[in-house]
């Protein structure tokens with residue numbers, strides 16, 4: 001049996017090493033890490049993450065259901081999202097999740113109503129838009145005033161006044177998420193400063209919060225995935241340890257997605273044709289933006305490697321492109337060994353926002369996932385396996 005390309009390949013050993021490094025880096029018991037399921041929602045990935053005791057961060061009702069199915073405890077699940085439907089809120093409330101991160105004053109009213117129907121008091125947090133620049137790609141920036149997410153800081157007192165009138169809501173925390181693929185620690189320091197100011201203000205209103213959720217966003221090294229596969233979680237947590245002025249008994253929650261799963265996944269694709277264009281060579285592969293949309297959507301860089309080429313043949317420059325009928329269906333340009341039809345290209349760092357964002361555009365088949373511990377894989381893909389190991 002030959003394995004059909006393209007496919008996703010997940011290195012479970014790297015995932016576990018990453019999770020071990022992450023849990024080892026947690027500086028104290030009041031730091032709680034959730035995994036942001038939207039980065040990769042494969043059952044085996046979720047089950048592995050669950051083994052390390054992380055909670056779940058969800059952005060839809062179906063993600064809550066999936067988290068529960070994969071063994072996450074409702075008391076460790078949080079829900080965010082700028083447009084939660086009534087059905088999604090009902091899923092959250094009826095399962096009594098840890099916190100619903102509420103993003104508007106109007107949403108407070110809806111949660112209050114649905115909580116009343118469920119005869120429950122829902123634990124909610126305000127998702128605050130702190131107007132902190134994450135200094136990342138503009139399409140993955142979420143914490144600026146111009147972004148749709150969260151309640152503006154200036155509206156917090158009004159939100160507090162509203163919540164006092166709502167008997168089925170209990171305000172337990174505040175939540176932030178400023179963006180993704182953040183590599184400099186400066187935006188996180190700024191976030192801590194904003195949180196501290198806000199905590200003072202909220203305390204003046206006579207409210208002491210149980211938890212502060214600072215979201216996710218820690219970036220990974222897309223340029224050197226093999227040399228630097230595990231993010232510096234220690235440095236990241238140290239920022240919050242040092243800069244947040246927590247009150248007695250308060251917990252800090254994190255929602256890391258990309259930094260947990262990005263490096264353990266690759267997209268494996270076969271070269272269909274090599275075409276000499278008027279200005280460059282195209283290596284046309286059988287994966288496209290339908291399997292990995294990040295380059296098309298965010299101009300993202302992914303390292304690629306021809307894992308079957310003969311290095312003795314010398315190098316050439318290629319634009320690696322997919323088969324989809326869109327000019328943006330390009331994975332990138334690179335120099336690689338002379339490439340021929342049927343060569344196998346590994347597109348690295350595809351574990352986060354890869355498979356979850358896949359589509360069947362052009363009525364394509366869904367690519368399947370293989371895991372590094374599958375015995376049959378050796379036989380199935382033969383030569384590539386050596387390079388994948």
Ligand SMILES: *Cc1c(COP(=O)(O)O)cnc(C)c1O
Nearest residue numbers: 036080180216217255256257258
């Ligand atoms: C996407 C998202 C995350 C995870 O972001 P990463 O950059 O993958 O760590 C965390 N929290 C919320 C609310 C999100 O929307």
